[in-house]
Amino acid sequence: MGAQDKAKTIIQPRLLKGFRDSLPASEIPKKAIIAKLEALFSSYGFVPIDTPALEYTEVLLGKGGGETDKQIFHFADNGGRDVAMRFDLTVPFARFMALHLNELTLPFKRYHINKVWRGENPQKGRYREFIQCDFDIVGADNSEADYEILSVMAASFAMMGVEGVRFHLAHRGLFSQMLTHLGIGQHNTEILRTVDKLRKIGRDEVKAQLIELLDSPEQAEAILSYIDKENPDESFLTTLSRLEALGGGESEHSRRMRTIYSHLVSAGISDHFILDPSITRGLDYYTGLVYETFLDALPHYGSVCSGGRYNDLAGLYTKEHLPGVGSSIGLDRLMSALEELDSPITRAGSAADVAILNVQGHHAQCDRAARILREEGLSVSVYLVEKKIGAQYKWAEAQAIRYALLPEEGGTFTLKELGGTESWQQLSAGDVSTIIRKEQI
Incomplete structure (x- = not known):
């Protein structure tokens, strides 16, 4: 029997769990959205950059946080080097800034739209390979830079025609001030990570974990009282005044938040922003303003756009002080949510005119x-x-x-x-x- 007569071996076409192909019906509208986002970012003076998908593991894990350590894809390459796939676009950006600082002019405003990889449990709207759309400002530590990022966030969702979107803001400094006022500031990192799980595990489980950490039901309840809002319609400034009282009074952090809010009011977009003290963000590198974005119709999808201020992140790679603030749109999760809502923006476009x-x-x-x-x-x-x-x-x-x-x-x-x-x-x-x-x- 000749070789040509032997049965052909067929390799089963299959995908790894948490990874997907993208057919034209979804890729065409996705590319259209990316093009519009790039044009919007450019209209604010942001410039594009790119970084490698693969980095040294020590570069990525220098200050990612405990949860990130568990989710990262890392391995030894052919040369025996410990390398990893980027889990976000922020940490590589900090490395980028340290490496190319002499070639850049501050303040530096960049955008970066590309894939990242995380070994988290796949579920609806969550994948192990997905696209993030990041935009950041480095070299400006003031309310104007914070506001501009929030303004770009609002403009991005308006451009995409996304309705019923709410931007939830908080401030790491205010939260830390409250913990110090309670005399438990030494547990700041562990408490932040625990509270960050609130939407995933619920109030009761968060309280149980706080009691186990602090060995004090009273202190655990005080923390939960800080993040609770008895009236969901409580105004931004009313919430801020309440947080000041629980944290021992006015501070530079609360003054920063008041100034940011005044900018939002002047721009006519303040109705989309909520002061939500339960927002802490689990990553260690955030130092000030933090935020997450939710869709009213699909709260179970979680945040579709998040970020914050990270004034110390580049300090892992350089002695230069490079304060930064930025945001990241989870494009694949957002597209999945909008498809469920049958949004016109996700409908397949034409292959040609x-x-x-x-x-x-x-x-x-x-x-x-x-x-x-x-x-x-x-x-x-x-x-x-x-x-x-x-x-x-x-x-x-x-x-x-x-x-x-x-x-x-x-x-x-x-x-x-x-x-x-x-x-x-x-x-x-x-x-x-x-x-x-x-x-x-």
Whole structure:
């Protein structure tokens, strides 16, 4: 029996748990959103950067926090070096700033949209490989920089047409001030990590863990009283005054929050922002303002955009003081949530503006028309195999292409609106461009 007669071994096509393929129906709207976000970030003066997917493990884990240590993908490379996949875009950015500081001008405003990897338990809206959209300001430690990040957050969700979005703000300094006032400031890190689990494990379990840590039901209840809001409609400034009282009075942290809020009011976007003392963020590198973003219709999805101020993060890699503040949109989680809400922004876009059908003997005519239409700024998909015209129309409709162009004798075309009733005959390529442009307006 010849080798060609032997049974062919087929490798089973499969994916790792927590990883996904992205089909055109989801990739087209995702790319469109990314393009709009990049344009928005640029309009605020943010510039793009990129960093490697793989870093030295010690670089990534220098100050990530206990939970991050458990979730990171790390291994020894072929040279025996301990390396890891980036788990976010913030820590690599801190390393980037330290390495390239002499090549940059402060304040430095960057955006970075790329994949990150975390070995967390996959569930709806949570994956082990996902896209983050980060935007940060380094070199400015003031309320104006904090406000600008919040402003970009609000503008991003408005641009995407996301309704019912709420930005929950808090301040690490206010929380630490309260713990110091209670005489338990030495447990700051452990308490922050415990409170950060509130939405996952609930108030009772958080209280139990705090009691175990502090050996004091009274202190545990005092912490929970700080983060509780008896009235969910309590105003931003009322909540802030209450937190000041629980923390021993006014401080630089509460004054910063008042100034930030005044900027939000002046911009007319304050209604979207809530002061929520339960927001602590589990990562160790946050030092001031922190925030998470929730959708009113899908609170179980968790935060779809989060971040905060990190004034000491770059200190792991440089002696220079580089205060920073930034935010990260979890694009894949947000897209998953918006698909559940049947948001128009997630619906599949068209593969092209127009499809040119394949008729034997008309290749040169069709190729010339395609080049003319592309030069006019239209996207054109040419059908490349010979099939019945009806089958070609179905192919174009399946790709949500609105127009099909059929070559005729004499060098003219018939333009048909797919899914509609309009058709135009005996057109030149220039006529086709004019009609499609007019219909798109």
